Amino acid sequence: MDLAFSKEDEAFRQEVRQFIEESYTPEMRAKHARSKHGYMDKENHVKWQKALAKKGWLAPNWPTEYGGPGFTASQKYIFDVEMGRAGVPHTIPFGPTMVAPVIMKFGTPEQKKRFLPDILETNVLWCQGYSEPGAGSDLASLQTKAENKGDHYLVNGSKIWTSVAQWADWIFCLVRTSKEGKPQEGISFLLIDMKTPGVKVEPLVLLDGTPGPHQEVNQVFFTDVKVPIENRIGEENKGWTYAKYLLEFERGNPYSAGLYRGLNKARKMAKETMVDGGVLADDPEFKARVADLESQIIAMEFTELRIFSALSTGGNVGPESSLLKCRGTEIQQAVSQLAVEVLGHYTIPFVEDGMIETNEPDIGPKNAFTVAPYYFSLRKASIYAGSNEVQRNIMAKAVLGL
Known part of the structure; x- marks a missing residue:
């Protein structure tokens, strides 16, 4: 597999970064940074999705005949990576990522005309x-x-x-x-x-x-x-x-860019955490755990490249989506656990209304209160979209032929 990006691809990367810089406003960044589950308030989340829609990027997987951007496989990968690295809010998936492909494949012409344009524009x-x-x-x-x-x-x-x-x-x-x-x-x-x-x-x-x-x-x-x-x-x-x-699309999403961002956040917090007269980031055991997680994320990234490059031929993700779902959610949980351990007792304070402006200072590092809720929320990740135990059965049967 040739992983070198062309000049056109690198130009597209800069275009994505410029769009994020201009459209992901300071208000959105502040709201999202203090969110416990990845959603902003409805007003800002819709505003972000409409910015994507105006650019033509809300539904990167859609065929051009229905309003998709016509990304190449490398552009789609670059788009996902840059969005993940920037930590922008995830598009609410139920319309553009889940039900829309079902309507496209199995819906009547009337259903396609009725529902798809409003999904693409975030009107509903x-x-x-x-x-x-x-x-x-x-x-x-x-x-x-x-x-x-x-x-x-x-x-x-x-x-x-x-x-x-x-x-x-x-x-x-x-x-x-x-x-x-x-x-x-x-x-x-x-x-x-x-x-x-x-x-x-x-x-x-x-x-x-x-x-x-x-x-x-x-x-x-x-x-x-x-x-x-x-x-x-x-x-x-x-x-x-x-x-x-539909579940092929719910499960077949890239994880690696977000995983890198989560691991880097844990690294940054470790540089600010004192232990035994030094910083946690210099602790050999911590370094070993980070290296292990990073190697798992790299393997995940190359698996995504292999699977998603196949989409350029017009195929579906297929049963391999179960593999992405299993490994992606398991590494998500491991990274979130590392972040909790890095913060230690600073994960204990409970903040109910984190997205509401207040004059009260945070307890511990900035926005540390979101780390524990996110960790607990991710316990569901290995259950939703079909539990990981079920996914392993699917892989054994459909991928390995057992």
Whole structure:
């Protein structure tokens, strides 16, 4: 594999850096630096995504026929790396990264015309209705029911752990439309307007003090919600096929740039942490742990290069997305644990409203209060999008042929 970048690629890198410098405002930087989960407030997050949309970069994986930028494989890689290095907010993925590819592949022409432009411009925000109180990693056991009434479905049930549902305009849902045959065979894929009567969003209160400026997850309740038949993607009872296709995009994302940034942050904090008359950054054991993590991130980076370069031929990430998801989340957790250990007792103070301006000084290093919440939040990373145990089974079967 030739990893040398052309002059055109390096010029594109400078273009990305200039865009970040101009569009990622000081207000956004301050908000994001004090976020416990990676989201800013809704106003600034939408403002950031609209800046990306105006540049034509909100959906770098989209085909040009639907408004994608037409990045080459090297440009896509450079774009991801520079965004990760700058630590900009992640695009809320549920619209452009998850449901949009499903609409492109399985939606009707009318659905594509109706939904894709608004997703691309961040005129609407989406959330994901998959998990339920009794159906998490065992997603096929979901029980939210949708009765076919001829011109509409009547939906009853609930979805849980629904990120940013408090902001969302639409939700894409897996619902049970039949109990015959295998559980996977009776599931359909619906697009539901969150303003529909009978839809209710309740925040889930976590240890970080949410609801509040750091609210992330919710439970969504459906009580006799009428969903037009034309809001179904594909065929009735074939939703499991579309759900599996979507999960390739949920899992197949690059991690290495963000991992480098997290490790460098831990290094920087270690230079400010005194231990045994010196700084922690000079401790041999700390250096060894950093070197080990860095070697894992390098291996991750080259794996991403190999997998994502295959996309230039028009293929999907495929089952290899499980590999990225497993290793990426495991290294994420290891890096966040190192950061907690570096800060020590400075991770203990609890700050409820970190994104609200205050005259009170931080306890310990600047913004140290986000380190522990981020560590605890990342415990979920090896569970969401299909637990890592499930991903290993997928790799064993689909990649290794076992």
